Amino acid sequence: MSQPSTDAIVTTLKAKGLRVTPQRFAVYANLLARTDHPTVEQLLVDLNQYCPVSSQATIYSSLQALRTAGLIREVLLEAGVSRYDAKVEPHHHFHCQECGSIEDIGWDALPVVEFDRLRVGLQAHAYEITVRGCCDRCQAGN
Amino acid sequence: MSQPSTDAIVTTLKAKGLRVTPQRFAVYANLLARTDHPTVEQLLVDLNQYCPVSSQATIYSSLQALRTAGLIREVLLEAGVSRYDAKVEPHHHFHCQECGSIEDIGWDALPVVEFDRLRVGLQAHAYEITVRGCCDRCQAGN
DNA sequence: CTTTGTGCAAACGATTTGCAGGATG
DNA sequence: CATCCTGCAAATCGTTTGCACAAAG
Numbered sequence: 001m002s003q004p005s006t007d008a009i010v011t012t013l014k015a016k017g018l019r020v021t022p023q024r025f026a027v028y029a030n031l032l033a034r035t036d037h038p039t040v041e042q043l044l045v046d047l048n049q050y051c052p053v054s055s056q057a058t059i060y061s062s063l064q065a066l067r068t069a070g071l072i073r074e075v076l077l078e079a080g081v082s083r084y085d086a087k088v089e090p091h092h093h094f095h096c097q098e099c100g101s102i103e104d105i106g107w108d109a110l111p112v113v114e115f116d117r118l119r120v121g122l123q124a125h126a127y128e129i130t131v132r133g134c135c136d137r138c139q140a141g142n
Numbered sequence: 143m144s145q146p147s148t149d150a151i152v153t154t155l156k157a158k159g160l161r162v163t164p165q166r167f168a169v170y171a172n173l174l175a176r177t178d179h180p181t182v183e184q185l186l187v188d189l190n191q192y193c194p195v196s197s198q199a200t201i202y203s204s205l206q207a208l209r210t211a212g213l214i215r216e217v218l219l220e221a222g223v224s225r226y227d228a229k230v231e232p233h234h235h236f237h238c239q240e241c242g243s244i245e246d247i248g249w250d251a252l253p254v255v256e257f258d259r260l261r262v263g264l265q266a267h268a269y270e271i272t273v274r275g276c277c278d279r280c281q282a283g284n
Numbered sequence: 285c286t287t288t289g290t291g292c293a294a295a296c297g298a299t300t301t302g303c304a305g306g307a308t309g
Numbered sequence: 310c311a312t313c314c315t316g317c318a319a320a321t322c323g324t325t326t327g328c329a330c331a332a333a334g
Binding site for chain 4: 165166203207
């Protein structure tokens with residue numbers, strides 16, 4: 001899970017036809033560096049922690065551009081908030097029901113699901129599994 | 143898939159300690175009678191189609207009461223809207239990417255997923271699978 | 285220099301809340 | 310008749326939009 005270099009990120013953005021702006025770069029680099037699927041609010045706080053980097057509206061616009069380009073995806077696990085994820089390859093999610101934390105589950109950590117018995121007429125393109133439970137922090141009685 | 147009788151619904155509501163009001167009854171009965179996981183907006187229109195039955199605020203409040211009682215559950219498949227489902231037993235969902243329609247997938251229609259290789263420390267309580275694809279209506283070139 | 289992005293503030297849509305009157309058990 | 314529910318309207322919260330200015334290629 002090594003983080004891409006600055007140059008690699010710039011190259012990726014350009015390859016998708018996106019202009020490289022400090023704000024867009026910051027949003028994407030931040031998402032690449034974390035695995036907790038932050039909300040816009042969390043991105044806003046994190047990015048502007050030390051100095052102003054991006055406004056909220058620009059974060060929304062950057063997220064939309066990155067999502068359209070296929071570099072990030074939206075994750076829906078709680079009502080009312082979208083979360084964002086720079087890992088676009090198929091994978092599953094673990095959602096702690098105590099603290100709400102989210103953790104990726106690698107594609108290989110769960111068996112591949114076969115669609116043999118799916119209703120005739122439905123054409124499956126992709127799937128993902130959401131596992132709900134209790135993370136180790138919360139089991140410890142946090 | 144027979145629908146519960148009026149009496150059965152009243153009994154269920156009372157058994158959960160919920161007062162039986164016309165509005166609450168209507169919301170629950172409507173959800174039991176359909177399998178398309180309506181939004182609040184859709185419930186509002188459907189319930190008040192022929193005569194006024196419930197206000198929007200009351201639908202929200204009924205849904206919250208029913209959900210707290212464990213009689214219905216929230217389904218999140220698209221950003222920005224909650225959908226509701228009276229089928230609380232574990233099951234999966236098929237989400238058509240063309241028309242947005244949602245269809246239940248019975249628990250038995252997909253293999254049971256084993257958690258052997260899940261990270262040590264995570265305690266799984268439940269899971270569900272979301273399948274994205276194309277429904278028959280949309281394949282026909284709707 | 286042309287095109288696209290940024291920031292601000294206003295607009296928007298879904299959901300929540302406060303409260304006075306009304307229905308339930 | 311005490312408690313809880315309903316309906317209305319205002320409030321709230323996440324997200325989108327319009328527009329003038331600034332930056333990217």
